[in-house]
Amino acid sequence: xxxxxxxxxxxxxxxxxxxxxxxxxxxxxxxxxxxxxxxxxxxxxxxxxxxxxxxxxxxxxxxxxxxxxxxxxxxxxxxxxxxxxxxxxxxxxxxxxxxxxxxxxxxxxxxxxxxxxxxxxxxxxxxxxxxxxxxxxxxxxxxxxxxxxxxxxxxxxxxxxxxxxxxxxxxxxxxxxxxxxxxxxxxxxxxxxxxxxxxxxxxxxxxxxxxxxxxxxxxxxxxxxxxxxxxxxxxxxxxxxxxxxxxxxxxxxxxxxxxxxxxxxxxxx
Amino acid sequence: xxxxxxxxxxxxxxxxxxxxxxxxxxxxxxxxxxxxxxxxxxxxxxxxxxxxxxxxxxxxxxxxxxxxxxxxxxxxxxxxxxxxxxxxxxxxxxxxxxxxxxxxxxxxxxxxxxxxxxxxxxxxxxxxxxxxxxxxxxxxxxxxxxxxxxxxxxxxxxxxxxxxxxxxxxxxxxxxxxxxxxxxxxxxxxxxxxxxxxxxxxxxxxxxxxxxxxxxxxxxxxxxxxxxxxxxxxxxxxxxxxxxxxxxxxxxxxxxxxxxxxxxxxxxxxxxxxxxxxxxxxxxxxxxxxxxxxxxxxxxxxxxxxxxxxxxxxxxxxxxxxxxxxxxxxxxxxxxxxxxxxxxxxxxxxxxxxxxxxxxxxxxxxxxx
Numbered sequence: 001x002x003x004x005x006x007x008x009x010x011x012x013x014x015x016x017x018x019x020x021x022x023x024x025x026x027x028x029x030x031x032x033x034x035x036x037x038x039x040x041x042x043x044x045x046x047x048x049x050x051x052x053x054x055x056x057x058x059x060x061x062x063x064x065x066x067x068x069x070x071x072x073x074x075x076x077x078x079x080x081x082x083x084x085x086x087x088x089x090x091x092x093x094x095x096x097x098x099x100x101x102x103x104x105x106x107x108x109x110x111x112x113x114x115x116x117x118x119x120x121x122x123x124x125x126x127x128x129x130x131x132x133x134x135x136x137x138x139x140x141x142x143x144x145x146x147x148x149x150x151x152x153x154x155x156x157x158x159x160x161x162x163x164x165x166x167x168x169x170x171x172x173x174x175x176x177x178x179x180x181x182x183x184x185x186x187x188x189x190x191x192x193x194x195x196x197x198x199x200x201x202x203x204x205x206x207x208x209x210x211x212x213x214x215x216x217x218x219x220x221x222x223x224x225x226x227x228x229x230x231x232x233x234x235x236x237x238x239x240x241x242x243x244x245x246x247x248x249x250x251x252x253x254x255x256x257x258x259x260x261x262x263x264x265x266x267x268x269x
Numbered sequence: 270x271x272x273x274x275x276x277x278x279x280x281x282x283x284x285x286x287x288x289x290x291x292x293x294x295x296x297x298x299x300x301x302x303x304x305x306x307x308x309x310x311x312x313x314x315x316x317x318x319x320x321x322x323x324x325x326x327x328x329x330x331x332x333x334x335x336x337x338x339x340x341x342x343x344x345x346x347x348x349x350x351x352x353x354x355x356x357x358x359x360x361x362x363x364x365x366x367x368x369x370x371x372x373x374x375x376x377x378x379x380x381x382x383x384x385x386x387x388x389x390x391x392x393x394x395x396x397x398x399x400x401x402x403x404x405x406x407x408x409x410x411x412x413x414x415x416x417x418x419x420x421x422x423x424x425x426x427x428x429x430x431x432x433x434x435x436x437x438x439x440x441x442x443x444x445x446x447x448x449x450x451x452x453x454x455x456x457x458x459x460x461x462x463x464x465x466x467x468x469x470x471x472x473x474x475x476x477x478x479x480x481x482x483x484x485x486x487x488x489x490x491x492x493x494x495x496x497x498x499x500x501x502x503x504x505x506x507x508x509x510x511x512x513x514x515x516x517x518x519x520x521x522x523x524x525x526x527x528x529x530x531x532x533x534x535x536x537x538x539x540x541x542x543x544x545x546x547x548x549x550x551x552x553x554x555x556x557x558x559x560x561x562x563x564x565x566x567x568x569x570x571x572x573x574x575x576x577x578x579x580x581x582x583x584x585x586x587x588x589x590x591x592x593x594x595x596x597x598x599x600x601x602x603x604x605x606x607x608x609x610x611x612x613x614x615x616x617x618x619x620x621x622x623x624x625x626x627x628x629x630x631x632x633x634x635x636x637x638x
Contacts, residue, residue: 010368011379014361018382018512021397024407028400038406042414084279092276100284107291109624111573113593114617115294117301117600117610122294141286148283173272173279202390204576209601219392223580236396244393251388255381258388259520 025237029053033232049234056238059225060218064242066132067201067217071246074136075196078143082192083185085144086151087177091163101152108145112205123210130212138210139200147192154188155181190257198247198258218243295617298610302327307605320607327611333490340612341436342497343590349432349499350507350591351571357511358567359560362518367548369519370526380523384516391513395580398509399425402581424505425582425589433498440488444481448474502588506581513577514570518563525559526552565627572619592616 028036029052031045057064089101112119119138120129128134158181166176204219211220222239251258304320331340365383369376386394401407402424409420434442451474458466529552537547575593582589584598592612600609 007368007371007373010364011373014365014368015379015382018386018516020411021401021512024401025397038403039410039413041403041406041410081283085283088276088280092273094273094277097280100280103292104284104287107287109569109620109628110291110295111593111613111616111620113573113575113596114298114613115291116596116613117606118294118297119290120601141290144283144287173275198388202392204390204392204579208579209597219390219576222396223392223576233400237400240393240396244389247388247390248385251385252381255384259384 025240029056029234029237029241031234033234036233052234052238053241056235056242059235060221060239060242062214063216063218063221066215067219067243068246070132070135070139070217071197071201074139074143074200075193077136078140078147078196079189079192081140081144082147082151083182083189084177085148086153086155086188087181089148089152090155090158091160091176091181092173101148105145105149107142108149112142116205116209119206120209129210130215132211132215135206135210135215135217138206139196139203142206143196143199147196150192150195151185151188154185158184187257190254194250194254194257198250201247298613301607302610302614304607306607306610307599307603308607323607327608328615331608331611331615337608338495339587339590340592340595341495342500342587343592343595345497346500346503346589347572347574347591350503350510350574351568353503353507354510354514354571355564355567357507358515358518359563361511361515362563363522363556365515365519366522366526369523380519383519386513387516389513391574391576392580394509394513395577398505398512399581402505402508422504425502425586427501428588429501430496430498431501433496436495436497437488437490438486439490441481441485444477444485448477448481450474451477500588502582502586506578506589509581510571510574510577514567518567521559521563522556525556529555562627565623568623569620572616572623 024041027044028041030048030050031052032049033052035045035049089097123129123134123138126134128137162180163176166180171179201217202219203217204223207217207220208223211217218239222236222243225236225239301320303322303324305323305326306318306320331337369379373379403409404423404426405419409422409424411420413419451470455467455470455474458464458470533551533555534547537551542550573593574591575597578589578591578594584594584602593616596609596612596616599605599612
């Protein structure tokens with residue numbers, strides 16, 4: 001009985017630890033800037049000031065759109081690349097393909113600080129510095145190892161007999177892919193899409209190094225807004241909610257797949 | 270045959286991209302770290318700067334040069350951040366998992382709550398906790414809601430340090446810690462009866478300890494003592510990082526706990542083990558492999574931590590500095606590309622030390638299967 005009580009007390013405390021920050025963010029975002037004082041931080045706003053969301057939305061909308069374009073297009077591209085790579089490695093292995101795959105996987109463990117300077121020079125040299133397109137390219141390339149891994153593992157489970165049967169029926173490389181592999185791929189695409197979308201949406205290092213203000217994703221804009229001195233705290237808090245919302249929605253509605261991707265790609269750089 | 274060629278051609282662009290963006294760039298970064306890029310002001314403006322090969326000078330300066338004291342503090346910060354972040358996330362994650370494994374009502378709700386910070390960006394987490402840790406607000410005034418006095422800890426703004434040591438003793442401490450770990454390995458090998466491993470770890474550990482207590486104590490990296498320690502401003506950063514990552518360790522541990530066969534627990538009960546003894550001698554040892562892989566993942570995150578600190582304290586705040594921040598500051602704000610590249614290579618080496626043994630052991634497991 002006492003054990004049960006302690007258990008619930010602990011869970012309650014833990015819940016407070018995880019949710020109090022959220023509570024504070026929401027109530028700060030709903031306060032009139034003049035009423036945000038340090039000694040009354042925990043008081044619920046009266047009246048609720050929805051205006052800060054409108055202002056934050058106006059300020060963040062271009063960055064939010066950048067993030068959306070970036071995350072969606074990079075995710076789509078890298079899912080396609082990953083599906084094809086995984087298909088080749090799982091169903092059309094050639095001599096040395098396992099070694100090449102292992103060499104490829106190494107790319108997912110490196111800390112990106114160790115390639116950041118050459119990457120910066122390279123993106124600048126090909127004229128993509130400061131563009132969203134450059135950032136998309138970078139995310140697709142550094143996503144190759146993890147997406148290839150997920151698709152290869154998934155496709156290895158598909159029986160080779162299915163591929164063989166289709167080939168006897170006269171299907172070629174792409175024919176097998178379109179008619180046999182692709183119709184079975186939905187779960188892998190969901191895992192990869194969720195993983196890449198959250199990763200790219202939340203990413204900061206590449207974004208802050210390779211973009212100009214007009215191509216900034218929302219993470220960079222938020223970090224710079226909060227970093228400035230003498231900010232009205234309702235704005236960064238409303239911005240934090242905007243920046244968190246897409247990935248939170250993914251987590252809430254697709255949590256099962258989210259966790260699967262998390263466990264698959266946990267050591268990614 | 271045509272299909273085989275097609276297959277290879279489909280894979281080729283990815284292979285080329287990885288070859289350039291991973292291997293090529295690491296090579297180029299290594300080369301940059303061996304040059305004087307950033308020493309000569311003329312290089313900053315030139316489109317194709319003329320670089321001179323200087324060997325390991327940049328690395329030497331980072332560890333022993335007069336101007337790079339800030340790098341050394343950032344390295345010390347990284348060590349303490351990694352240790353406390355790992356300990357905090359593993360400990361809290363394990364407690365949460367054990368609590369949820371005991372089947373409380375509303376388990377699904379609690380699990381969702383503990384895991385949701387994982388979906389957030391470190392930038393969002395940093396922004397939130399920066400506000401929570403304001404010295405006169407947030408967490409510090411929380412006790413006043415219950416009529417208690419406010420907390421006085423200034424969190425991110427403190428300049429205090431604990432566990433201060435002289436940088437010159439770093440080789441001594443490093444050798445001491447590695448030597449003791451090797452002795453522990455030897456002791457484990459002794460108990461498991463692996464004589465080869467016992468011999469080699471005993472030998473190398475002994476040599477290291479001998480070196481530490483003879484020559485190690487008198488090595489001088491700097492001509493003067495330079496104190497470094499655990500910067501207490503990091504406590505807030507660690508708190509935020511644990512808030513974000515302990516749900517992840519909870520998920521890992523929970524999966525592990527659910528995977529323990531009921532028969533094993535029954536057997537422990539039949540043998541008369543108390544609940545505490547069951548945890549201590551049966552469950553925790555079974556969770557050890559999970560702890561190891563969680564440590565690898567968390568260590569990997571800790572070593573390259575950048576966005577969280579950027580959002581909480583900015584680039585220019587020395588007390589919360591880590592090498593990734595200092596590297597960015599040097600290269601992209603100070604045009605000191607060579608030194609920045611050197612820090613990048615050091616981080617790569619650190620990560621390799623953590624990840625390669627892990628990958629090797631995973632690979633061995635695959636082969637055994």
